[in-house]
Amino acid sequence: MKASSRLAGAVALAFLAQPIAAQELAEEQVNLISSRLAASSRRSWEIGTRAQAILEHNATRYSVFANNDLPPPSNIPGDQQGPLNPIWDIARQVLQNGAGGNDPAPLLGDSSVADPASIGVAVLLANWTNLDQKDDQYERAARNQLNFLYTDRVPKNGDGAISHRLEDVQLWSDAVFMLPPFLAYYGVITDNKTVVDQAYNQIRLYHDQLYDKSAGVWRHIVGGSSDADNGYWATGNAWAAAGMLRVYATIDHSKWSGKMKNEKKDLKKWVEEIHKGVYDRYFDGENILRNYLNDPNTFYDAASTALMAASVYRASTVMDIHTYVPYAERSRITLFTPNSGPWTNQNWTRFTDYEYFTTDGWLRPVVNPTSIKEKLDDGQSPEAQAFAVMMHSAWRDWRWAGEKGKNAADRALGSCAAVVIPSLAVILGSFLI
Ligand SMILES: *[C@@H]1O[C@H](CO)[C@@H](O)[C@H](O)[C@H]1NC(C)=O
Ligand SMILES: *[C@@H]1O[C@H](CO)[C@@H](O)[C@H](O)[C@H]1NC(C)=O
Ligand SMILES: *[C@@H]1O[C@H](CO)[C@@H](O)[C@H](O)[C@H]1NC(C)=O
Ligand SMILES: *[C@@H]1O[C@H](CO)[C@@H](O)[C@H](O)[C@H]1NC(C)=O
Numbered sequence: 001m002k003a004s005s006r007l008a009g010a011v012a013l014a015f016l017a018q019p020i021a022a023q024e025l026a027e028e029q030v031n032l033i034s035s036r037l038a039a040s041s042r043r044s045w046e047i048g049t050r051a052q053a054i055l056e057h058n059a060t061r062y063s064v065f066a067n068n069d070l071p072p073p074s075n076i077p078g079d080q081q082g083p084l085n086p087i088w089d090i091a092r093q094v095l096q097n098g099a100g101g102n103d104p105a106p107l108l109g110d111s112s113v114a115d116p117a118s119i120g121v122a123v124l125l126a127n128w129t130n131l132d133q134k135d136d137q138y139e140r141a142a143r144n145q146l147n148f149l150y151t152d153r154v155p156k157n158g159d160g161a162i163s164h165r166l167e168d169v170q171l172w173s174d175a176v177f178m179l180p181p182f183l184a185y186y187g188v189i190t191d192n193k194t195v196v197d198q199a200y201n202q203i204r205l206y207h208d209q210l211y212d213k214s215a216g217v218w219r220h221i222v223g224g225s226s227d228a229d230n231g232y233w234a235t236g237n238a239w240a241a242a243g244m245l246r247v248y249a250t251i252d253h254s255k256w257s258g259k260m261k262n263e264k265k266d267l268k269k270w271v272e273e274i275h276k277g278v279y280d281r282y283f284d285g286e287n288i289l290r291n292y293l294n295d296p297n298t299f300y301d302a303a304s305t306a307l308m309a310a311s312v313y314r315a316s317t318v319m320d321i322h323t324y325v326p327y328a329e330r331s332r333i334t335l336f337t338p339n340s341g342p343w344t345n346q347n348w349t350r351f352t353d354y355e356y357f358t359t360d361g362w363l364r365p366v367v368n369p370t371s372i373k374e375k376l377d378d379g380q381s382p383e384a385q386a387f388a389v390m391m392h393s394a395w396r397d398w399r400w401a402g403e404k405g406k407n408a409a410d411r412a413l414g415s416c417a418a419v420v421i422p423s424l425a426v427i428l429g430s431f432l433i
Contacts (some may be wrong), residue, residue, distance in 0.1 A: 023333040026348035030057070030392050032361035037385035038086065044108045045178055046369075046382040048118020051090055052181075052246070053386040055121075056393040058083035062125060064181075064249040065318065065397060070188045074128050084125075091126035091138060094119060100137040104147035113154050114164045114175035120145055120182035124189050146186055146195070149179075157223065161205035170224030171209050173236030176202075177243035184250040193256055199247050200263045207270055210240070216277025217293055234278075234289040234304035235367060235383075241274045241311040242390070249318050268319045275315065278308060279327040287327075287334040291367050291375070299375040302356050303366035303384035305331045306391040313394035322405030325398075329406075332395055335363070335388070363388045 025033075034057070041050040055063040061080050062072050076084060094100075099107050106116040107123060120142060125131075127138035148154065155163040157171070162179065164172035180199040187195030210218040212232070218240050220233035248267040251260050282293040288300040289308060312328035315321040335356045338344050351357040358364055362379030369381050379385075398404070 023336045023342055025336055025392060026345070028349045029351065029361070030389060032350060033357075033363070033385050033388050036361050037382055037389065040380065040382040040385065042382070043115070044110045044112065045115035045118050045174070046386075047090055047108075048115070048120075048122075048178060049383050049386045051087055051119065051122045053389040053393075054083070054086050057389050059087060060393075062087075064185070064246055064253065065314065065394075066253075068253065069255075070185075070250060070253040071128060072125075074130070076129055084129075087122045087125060088131055090119060090122045091131060094123055094141060095134070095137055099123075099141035099144065100134075101140070101144065103144065104151050104153075105144045106148050107141060107145045111166055112164060112178075113149065113162060113166055114172070114178035117145055117149070117182045118178040121185050124182075124185055128189055142186065146183070157205070157209070159205050159208070160201070161209065162202060163223075164221075165224060168224050170221060170227070171206055172221045173206070173210050173218045173233070173240045175239075176206055177239040177246070181243055181246040181250065184247045188250055188254045193259075196251060196254065196256060196260070197263075200251075200260070200267070203244060203247060203270070204266065206240075211270070211273070215294060216281055217274060229372075231295070232282075232293045233372065234291055234293050234301055235307065235372070237274050237278060237293065238304045238307035238311060238387070241271050242307055242314070244271050245311055245314045245318060249314075252318065268321070271311065271315055271319065272321055272323075275308075275312060275321075275324040279324050283327055287330040289331075291372070298373075299365060299367075301365065301367045301375070302335060302363050303381055303387050306335060306363065306384070306387035310387065310391040310394040313391070313398040316404050317394075317398050317401045320404075322408065325405030326408050328395075332391060335391075361385075 034053070037050055037053065041047050056065060059080055060066055061068065061077060062084065064070065094107050097108060099105065107119045108116040110116045123138050123142045127142060131138060149162055154166070155169040157169050161171055163169045164175040180202050183202065184196050184199035187193060187199065209222050212219055215232055217232045218237050220229040220231055220236040221227060222230070244267050248264060248271070251257060251264055278289065278293060282290065286300055288302060289305045290296065291298040291301040291304070309328035309331040312324045316325055339353045339355055346352065351359050351361055356364060358378055363381070363384045364379035365375050365377050366379055366381045366384040368374040368376050369383050
């Protein structure tokens with residue numbers, strides 16, 4: 001073996017000693033995931049969830065996770081104008097569908113109460129930045145959506161928890177992502193702390209009913225006459241954690257951050273509680289969550305895995321909790337590594353040979369969003385696409401913030417070493433021949 005190749009071997013070794021940066025997607029790959037998301041989001045919560053993905057990934061100055069005070073600038077900075085365009089398309093569509101009248105009404109007709117409210121942040125931003133000089137049309141649409149929630153048409157439980165559904169009182173963990181983030185943002189934009197308090201209170205009431213102490217995680221659905229689901233649905237837990245993080249960040253960046261210390265403390269505790277339950281009790285060597293966390297007879301679901309990991313990176317940057325970063329890293333690396341191993345991502349514009357993505361960028365296998373005991377082997381779930389974008393964006397922000405918890409991650413990454421070491425052996429082997 002010549003000295004030069006020994007040197008090359010040492011360089012290769014040093015290069016490979018930083019394996020974690022290798023399991024990244026190229027921006028074009030993330031955009032491919034996003035284009036599937038854009039074309040497939042049709043239902044109210046999918047549109048709202050897509051809006052959040054756009055803010056987190058592209059229009060970052062207008063995301064509640066931006067490291068800036070809220071409300072955001074009403075004069076849009078030049079570099080945010082392009083990225084906000086799809087948000088404006090969503091807001092315009094809402095007016096075209098007839099919102100913005102005189103009476104309390106949801107932003108979109110739906111049998112769910114909470115889901116249409118998920119579009120609310122886009123409408124609040126349209127009002128705040130005076131989109132298309134529509135006078136008070138966006139304002140009215142947002143106010144009507146808020147007021148609708150407190151009409152008699154919307155059922156509530158005895159404590160005032162707003163039902164996820166219109167037909168009777170039923171609480172779904174999903175609602176924590178759809179409703180409270182809208183309320184919190186509404187309160188901050190309109191300078192009305194009562195509405196921010198409502199965001200926190202709704203979460204508290206949902207937590208009261210859905211968190212199961214003995215299981216360490218949230219049930220999916222309680223109450224109502226049909227569709228009850230006492231199971232510990234993985235996506236529902238991810239919705240809850242991610243929704244609480246959005247509310248936390250909204251409060252934290254508002255002028256009430258100091259006044260609402262106790263509320264923030266609770267939100268932090270409840271997010272940590274979910275992470276502890278999920279990763280300490282229900283996470284195995286696959287690095288992927290089961291569709292029902294505690295039920296080994298249910299399939300591995302990449303969708304909930306991605307949103308849960310996103311919430312861990314956000315908990316690190318926003319709440320200063322780094323404990324579960326190693327698990328999020330394991331999940332992210334598992335989802336984003338090609339079958340042939342790290343460093344083999346040759347085509348940065350598509351997904352060639354990924355276990356967890358189809359060639360054209362669908363995350364898989366994922367739970368069917370409208371029939372949640374069913375698995376979609378080839379993906380095609382709009383919300384799953386948004387979750388993949390959110391995981392990537394949350395991870396990117398975590399890196400920019402200094403990768404806190406990463407050293408713990410290096411130690412805990414047994415499964416990553418298992419991928420890296422064989423490829424290292426192959427490369428070193430080729431030097432030795
Ligand atoms: C972010 O912007 C890029 C470039 O315009 C676009 O391709 C992508 O779809 C956007 N992402 C989302 C989540 O909309
Ligand atoms: C709409 O925007 C204006 C600022 O232009 C703000 O004063 C008002 O509170 C906003 N209303 C809502 C419902 O967001
Ligand atoms: C603040 O919001 C509450 C709840 O929607 C409402 O009753 C109250 O009138 C609002 N206060 C102001 C000053 O607009
Ligand atoms: C990547 O894949 C696309 C789609 O199959 C193909 O058109 C392109 O040439 C490939 N690029 C590289 C560098 O292999």
